[in-house]
Amino acid sequence: MSAAVTLALLFFWSVALNEQVTEGCRCLPKHPQQQFCASDIVIRAKVIGTVPSTLPQLTAYRIQTIQTFKQLDKKIFQVIYTSQTSCGINLENGEYLLSGPVKDGRVVVNLCDRVEPWNQLSRVQKMYLSRYQSGCVCEISPCTGASCLIEIPQKKCLIRVNNSFSLDDEEALQSICLPGSDGFCRWRKFLK
Template identity: 60%
Template sequence: MSVSLSAAVTLGLLYFLSVGLNEQVAEGCKCLQRHPQQVFCESDIVIRVKVTGNVAGTRPDLVAYSVKVITKYKPNNKKAIWVIYSDKTSCGAHLENGEYLLSGRVVAGVMVFGLCDLVWRWDQLPSVQKRNLNLYQTGCACEITSCTGASCLNTKHQRKCLVGVKNSISLGYEEALQAVCLPGRHGSCRWQKGLK
């Protein structure tokens, strides 16, 4: 009897361990859903590049890509970027040759990006997003915040644009993707749509 009880306990432990490990592997990389303007404002670098291929990198934990910068949205400086890096973890992004809009952070003097950053093929980026890119920097003083229920009705959000239930002061997520959160009169922020 003690052998079968021991075997049952062992099988039970193995089952729970395998479920836990499978959940960790299946989860991989989790990114919070954020408005593209939020990602833009929180990034150190936002660029449109033409990826020309993989190159041998100096950092073994990162994948290196050779790029030609087409437009530098952030920061607007003259420092040349020839190589960019992606994590080799599950949060890393794989690029093919072609044009991309990418955002990322500066780590030890190089640009590093991942799946939670802006990683969009330029030819698949909606035209409204392309237009809004030039306005996002202007709205970085504002905060884009999710709201639910009664919090979507609160009009005291001076420096915030709300995303949640669509009403007179907040937008649904899909509609917010077509808009930019910009400062208005008296320092309050509000959604602006249909900008050219």
């Protein structure tokens, strides 16, 4: 295989793995820090229940924000939306970590966003929520096989994926990618 073909294939896979692809509702897995950095809003909120939706094809949930980890504007959201298609999510009353985009002044989440019951997050995951923002200058890139062994200083951290494109790097999943004093990004663990 020529170097040009190999390079083209590596570029294709790099782009394919870095983008959140939705085929129906199949999304490539992302490190929690990637989801945090890609989201417009990340909050701990209590879902109070459904309310009548003013938008067709969307289900509306009334929420009460408990804690804000990231928010692009200072608007207080009292309602979040999700699609009524197969990509939508079903929320029960209770506390959640909600993260996703803000579109036209509304939070609209789906299966590709990070929406998890608060009590199912580990202590480490909860602790990292207040630290992820400082790592958003770093890129987290998937790697497979020998490409994961590359240890040259760079502005990204590598995370292993397996053949089914699921994350296969427990060490990275328990770490945060942060820039060092030299400007290069590395996986780091913080213990409380």
